[in-house]
Structures are given as C-alpha cells and as structure tokens.
Amino acid sequence: MPRRLLQRYLPHPETLRRQRSLRCVSHLTDTPSLWLLSRRSVANACFVGLFSALLPIPFQMLVAAGGAWLVRCNLPLSVGLVWITNPLTMPLIYYGNYRLGAWLLDAPVRAAPERLSTQWVAEQLLDILPALMTGSVVAAVVVGLAGNLIIRLLWRWQVSRSWKRRARRRRQRHASRDEARGSDPERA
Template sequence: MPRRFLQRYMPNPETLRRQRSLRFLGHVIGDPGLWALSRRTVANAFSVGLFSAMLPIPFQMAVAAFGAWLLRCNLPLSVGLVWITNPLTMPLVFYGNYRLGAWLMETPAREAPTRISTRWIAERMADILPALALGSVVSAVLLAVLANAVVRLLWRWRVSRSWKRRALKRRRRRLERDT
C-alpha cells in the first residue's frame, strides 16, 4: 500500500517538535491532520509542494508549509517536494518557465548566455520578469493539477490491486481448505 511506503521516509513529528529552531511551530507540527497519509492528503500535498516549487520566490518551503496547513494536507510531503527546484535544477526549471511565459505572451524569448550570472539576471530583470511570472504560474497550476490527478489515480489503482490480490488469496485458501 502507498501509505506504508511513504511512512518509511516520513520524519517523526515528535522529534521535529523538540528541535530548538522549530519550537515556535510546536502546535502546528504536532497537529495529527498534517501528518495523515490518505489519498486526499497525499494528492493535495503533491499539488501544494509542486505548485510552490515552480514559483520563483524565496522561502518556497514556508509557502508550501502554509499551503499544507491551509489545505490540511501532508506537511512533510508538501515541504519536501519543494526541493525539486534545488540549486542544481532551479536555473533550468525557471528558464523553461520563462520560455513558456514568453511563448504565451507571444514575445521573443531571450537566449540564455553561456554563463548565467546574477549580474546578467539583474540587468535583464525588467524584460524577463513578466514572462517568468506568467510562465511560472501557468506551469505551477498545470503541474499541481496533473500531480493531484496522477497521485489519486495511482493510489486508487494500488488499493484496487491490493484488494484483488487479497480476494485471490482468500479464494485459494478456501479451495485448499475444501480439498
């Protein structure tokens, strides 16, 4: 079942609550609803986490945590999925978002220099920002909706498959017992 797989990698809420840097969030971290693993909470956590990951803003993890609290979905998954846009993947993802935004705005996209620097970004920010913002929001919404649907379908398929296997085992046991 997907729940057992996810529980193996989940941090312990009690351990997190005892950490000095997170004490001020103790009442939030200790909320059992934010640690539940159900089809709804996991699918919504994927939506919140991937939506937050696509936004070119600082404090993406805080946005994901607030979204998890707001939607009552799984907090660790929401926050962990933000790391899809880590320092290695961030330039590629945000450049792709920029290209998507430029395409949607029907403006020519600037080619990336051979070496991207903060100076280059600062000089081009006024030109880049509208397309980057539009592309990021569009990709965030599309990815969130797609992730939610895929997680729900996969979860349902796994549960259905598990039920069928258990029914088959029960039939086999009955046949062995009757013979």
C-alpha cells in the same frame, strides 16, 4: 500499500517537535491532519509542494508549509517536494518557465549571455519577470494538478490491486480447506 512506503521515508511528528529550530512553530504542527497519510492528503500535498516548487520565489518551503496548513494536507510531503527545484535543477526549470511565459505572452525570448552573471540577471530582470512569472504560475498549476491526479490514480490502482490480491488468497485458502475436507474420509 502507498501509506507504508511513505511512512518509511517521512519524518515522525515527534522528531520534528524536538528540533530546536522548529519549536517556535510546533504549536502549528500539532494538527493531526498535517500528518495524515490518506489518498486525499497525499494528493493535495503533492499539488501544494509542486506548485510551491515551480514558483521563482524565496522561502518556497515556508510557502509550501503554509499551503499545507491551509489545505490540511500532509506537511512533510508538501515541504519535501519543494526540493524538486534544487540548485542543480533550478536554472533549467525556471528557464523552461520563462520560455513558456514568453510563448504565452507572445514576447520575444531573450538570449542568454555566454557568461551568466548576477549583473546580467539584475539588468534584465524587469524585462524577463512578466514572462517568468506567467510561465511559472501556469506550469505550477498544470504540474500540481497533474501530480494530484496521478497520485489519486496510483493510490486507487494500488488499493484495488491489494483488494484483488487478498480476495485471490482468500479463495485459495477456502479452496484448499474445502479440498482437505473432501479428501478426509472421516469428515465425509
């Protein structure tokens, strides 16, 4: 079941409450719905986490935590999904978002220099920012909704598969019990 898999990897609320750095917000994490592992809370956490991850803003984890608190979805999952955009994947993702935004705004795409520097980014920021933000918001909504839908479908498929497996085992148990009763001469 998906719940068991997620419980294995997600931190326990008590573990986070004991962290010194998180004591100032521990009263916010006391809400049980932030730790619930249901199809709805996990799917919504997937949306919040992916949405926050694709925005080119600082403090994405705080945005994801705030979003999880507002939507009442699984907090650790939404914060953990932000790490999809890590220092290795960030340039590729944001460049793709920029290209998407430039295409949507019908703006020319700026060529990257041979040596990327912070000075070049600072000089070009005002020119690339509208396309980057537009592409990032569109990609964040689309990827977030797709993640939400995929989680809901996978969860439903897994539960359905589990129910069918249990029904099959139950039928086999009943069949073997009926067979044992039928072959026992004393019971007949």
